[in-house]
Amino acid sequence: MFAITAARISPDDPVSGLEAGERPEPEPREGWAVVDVRAASLNHHDLWSLRGVGLDEKSLPRILGGDAAGVDEDGNEVVVHSVIGDLGAGGGDETLDPRRSLLSEVHEGTFAEKLLVPRRNLLPKPPELSFEEAACLPTAWLTAYSMLFGKADLRPGSTILVQGAGGGVSAALIRLAVQAGHRVYATSRSEAKRDRAVQFGAHAAVPTGERLPEKVDAVFDSVGQATWAHSVRSLKPGGAIVTCGATSGDSPSAELTRVFFLQLRVLGSTMGTRSELATLIEMCARTGLRPDIDRVLPLDRAREGFQAMADGDLFGKIVFTL
Missing domain, CATH: 3.90.180.10 (Medium-chain alcohol dehydrogenases, catalytic domain)
Structure with missing residues (x-):
């Protein structure tokens, strides 16, 4: 074969x-x-x-x-x-x-x-x-689904940041979060990718590292070293970073002072379960989300x-x- x-x-x-x-x-x-x-x-x-x-x-x-x-x-x-x-x-x-x-x-x-x-x-x-x-669906979209619905513990209408718009997980996070009623910010070094993020429902997209108009409830970071400090500094007190990868490297400054002083949560996420995949498939079939x-x-x-x-x-x- x-x-x-x-x-x-x-x-x-x-x-x-x-x-x-x-x-x-x-x-x-x-x-x-x-x-x-x-x-x-x-x-x-x-x-x-x-x-x-x-x-x-x-x-x-x-x-x-x-x-x-x-x-x-x-x-x-x-x-x-x-x-x-x-x-x-x-x-x-x-x-x-x-x-x-x-x-x-x-x-x-x-x-x-x-x-x-x-x-x-x-x-x-x-x-x-x-x-x-x-x-x-089984890797990028399942990873995004598990991060958003299984780890982040968000209510509809929350504000979130997706780092590195353009990749499979980030694109899925934007679409799923918009479907769930969240206000989504996205970052990218590419103007074209920022424009695509907005076309797919993001409230706004800014260059990587640029300060957001407001603090967010959760950040979804698969980039790692290049975006970690920005992710921490973009959070409201009590907010959460959900990380599933480190495509730019895995040795960022931990920003521990901000983490403990603002009582932030750092959550790791890898893939998703078979039952989560079944729910994701059903969600796409019912809602028309693709x-x-x-x-x-x-x-x-x-x-x-x-x-x-x-x-x-x-x-x-x-x-x-x-």
Whole structure:
């Protein structure tokens, strides 16, 4: 079967580690399902894997990709939850299992014609969602959903800041927060991305690091070092930062004096549960809310998508089709 693999680790030039070609088809096993992949979406996790984060040379070649929608052996249209974890070890939450992994870390990923995945990781794809739209949900949109509705503890009408508008998680946060009735501010170094954020419902978008017109109840930060101080200083007393990543580095000044004096909350968030994904899928089907897709490419042009993400040349999700 045709697949996109990580063939080499390259921290400085991750896209150079990509390889496209034939790989063995997955062999069925008890409790697992083989899915014919129809669409798969790209995430920063895939670039970090090529840099050697969560993936080492000994495990190569490894099929990349964590998100997919397709058809199972019984002809059912499905969405794939990419967290492979033990509910028992996580106290009922697979994302709290210390031994959890994501597809493409320990098991082969979704950038292939066929995928082997635990059967419990499959959820029904509603007819209202296309395969391309459904494939955007399991990582970026699920992460945003869990941050906003599972961690932040906000009431409708709250004010929030989304750092780094343009990426998959940030774009999803803007759309979901607007749908929930929040007043949304967004930041970006790109004027075009700030304009897109406003088009998608943000109350205002400002250059990265610029002071906001008002303090906010919560900040959603996936950027890390470059935005952390601004995130802390943008909060009302008692406010919260919810962080799910550090694409600019993970060694910011902690701003601890402000944190304890203003009684701020710092909350970490990683992915989301299968039940949260089911609720997100249902929400999109019922409300008409849809992921923002930057571009759709056939899988054999995956390198173009990886390079666009590495260059920051995107707003929303990049989707590969088969």
